[in-house]
Amino acid sequence: MNSVEDIISQVSSLPLLPDTALKLMNVMNDPQSTIDNIVDSVKYDQAITGEVLRICNSAYFGVSRKVTSLNDAMLCLGTVKVLQLVMAVHTNSMLSREQVGYGLEPGVLWKHSVAVALASSLAAQRLKIPDANLAFTAGLLHDIGKVILNEHVAKEFAEIVRRVTDDHISFGEAESQVLGYSHEEVGGMIAEKWRLPEPIIRCIRYHHDPGSLDPPDTLVDAVYLANCVCLLLGVGLGEDGLFYRADQSLMERHQLHEHDLELIGAQMMTDLQRVAELFADGTSASLAHEPAHR
């Protein structure tokens, strides 16, 4: 089987996103949703309910009284924050494995994904996107294609790197040439299979190439910027390094300066450190440190 057929069959056999996550994303996406709708979408999932309560009662939120129910949690902490954390917990199992092809140790892709999610929210605010909630989820899932493409990249790594070096193309372009698909294309296929909201599919598919969308999509721009900032600052940087294209026109379109990127980066890092504390004592995962065996 060649890599193209292999990748397609792997996408189709990938398990669906857990029901709860999908429901959550849809209620988050709907401005009409009430707290009751949101609670309804998660309350039958014991694992998530437990995780939400654990997170809400952690030092991170500093709530003085004990949060004992989902309703309580939503009222106390704001629905968005809770939902974002739930999504982060949810993607952990998918994204935490080692990605040998990209030189990412266990946990590092997830850390990168959470960092990009946080930075996407910040970028969405800076770009004045009215519904910034989607940006977090889109950021969190932007690299999902790497989970499948990883083993193919590992096999063809030398050839991909040769093309990146000799032909001065981006890592994604080299993936596409050598394997038939780039990780963002595979990510787009997965997102479609999962029936994610259309704006999120676009963010995943075009997170390295926002300039190919006509008209431009501001949410994609936000995720693109967030990813650039996190890569530049080395959060979850793999063997693909910074071999991705910078998009000048996007900066001009939004009248952004270096300063804006640096502010997003500094705030993202502060937020990431706080979120890391949140997961440090948990059973779910640790964002606190680089893996010990690196």
Next chain:
Amino acid sequence: MSKEVVRAMDQVVDIADLQVSAAPGVVLVTYSLGSCIGVSIWDPEVRVGGMLHYMLPDSSLSPAKAETNPAMFADTGIPNLFRTAFKLGAVKKRMIVKIAGGSQLLDDKGTFNIGKRNYIMLRKIFWKNGVLIDAEDVGGSVSRTMRLDVRSGLVTLRNRGREVEL
């Protein structure tokens, strides 16, 4: 491929972090330097080593963040690194200084030039303070891992699975 083996005495310097040590056998290590810059200093006389991994050039971006975490910025992190090493007996004029990082995206127009700005700020600070750079590996688009062996002063750089002396 890029598998990095556990090493007994590795002491990790995180992003926006600095560590100084005089303990023989300790190896200071910082991972995934992109546009950030890793600064390694070592005094051969007292065998004190230090490493900084700073993110951004200028603390005026956010004085509050610089206050909480000086290692985030070049202009607060670099003086801090040297001062911390002085406390352990290191002396500026003996210091061997090596730097790495400052990578960029593929960018003809220099739009996202945090790496370059990080490097320029470092040169400025070093020039003002009479600090010379003994070795450097900056720029390009690779991700780098930097190690400093506190006993021997050996600095190595690793990218794409190859480790070389700096």
